[in-house]
Amino acid sequence: MSTEPLAATLLQRAHSPDTAAALYRDKIKLRPLLLRPSSPDPSQNARSARQHSRLVKQRAVHKSNKTHPLSAKQKRSLCIYEIPKSQQKYSIYEPIHVMWCAYMRDILGLAAGKRSHIVAQDAGPFLASADYHGAIVEVVRSRCASRVGMKGIVVRDTKFTFEVVTRRDEVKVLPKEHSVFRVEVPFENKEGDEKRKPLVFEVLGEQFQHRATDRANRKFRWHADPDL
Numbered sequence: 143m144s145t146e147p148l149a150a151t152l153l154q155r156a157h158s159p160d161t162a163a164a165l166y167r168d169k170i171k172l173r174p175l176l177l178r179p180s181s182p183d184p185s186q187n188a189r190s191a192r193q194h195s196r197l198v199k200q201r202a203v204h205k206s207n208k209t210h211p212l213s214a215k216q217k218r219s220l221c222i223y224e225i226p227k228s229q230q231k232y233s234i235y236e237p238i239h240v241m242w243c244a245y246m247r248d249i250l251g252l253a254a255g256k257r258s259h260i261v262a263q264d265a266g267p268f269l270a271s272a273d274y275h276g277a278i279v280e281v282v283r284s285r286c287a288s289r290v291g292m293k294g295i296v297v298r299d300t301k302f303t304f305e306v307v308t309r310r311d312e313v314k315v316l317p318k319e320h321s322v323f324r325v326e327v328p329f330e331n332k333e334g335d336e337k338r339k340p341l342v343f344e345v346l347g348e349q350f351q352h353r354a355t356d357r358a359n360r361k362f363r364w365h366a367d368p369d370l
Contacts, residue, residue, distance in 0.1 A: 231311045234297040242276030246327045269345055273354045274299045277325055282344060284321040292316060301352045318347030
């Protein structure tokens with residue numbers, strides 16, 4: 143049995159004996175073996191090494207101190223969006239409804255006597271892009287009969303639901319899908335003026351299936367009333 147290394151045998155098959163011996167000696171037998179390939183560069187002096195180490199530590203500290211937003215699971219565990227029982231009172235949110243009425247009169251152009259009436263074609267885009275925190279909404283039609291008649295002040299306007307506080311000081315969640323909501327916008331009554339009936343709008347919940355912050359950039363589209 144031959145004791146010649148396998149690499150030398152393979153080189154002899156492809157090259158002459160002298161060339162094979164030179165290649166085996168230079169490329170294989172005498173080739174340096176790096177036992178610590180991750181060792182520092184010998185050309186790097188001690189000062190540069192300390193600066194590099196200090197920079198790595200500073201980056202690690204900066205990364206650990208960087209703030210990270212809470213995940214949805216963490217928000218649920220901390221009950222960030224839950225209203226405490228002591229604050230589930232209708233009277234607490236009545237001043238917010240007054241502010242919302244003034245806000246709606248402003249975006250509809252009814253404030254300061256700019257106009258005395260408004261048509262549905264003009265009101266649609268404004269209603270679809272408005273914020274409904276503080277509005278009094280009532281379910282007038284829905285595929286779920288148990289929702290019809292529920293009414294309250296909106297305390298949370300999510301993508302798919304209205305969370306309201308009723309006059310009985312209860313928090314109810316009203317899904318927007320397959321429901322029609324009634325919203326009233328009262329006129330600003332001044333002294334000596336005849337009291338006018340409020341504007342009444344019925345809005346389709348599917349038109350509001352966006353977050354309140356994203357709804358302002360959405361375009362209003364006319365749809366036929368669904369069969370509820």
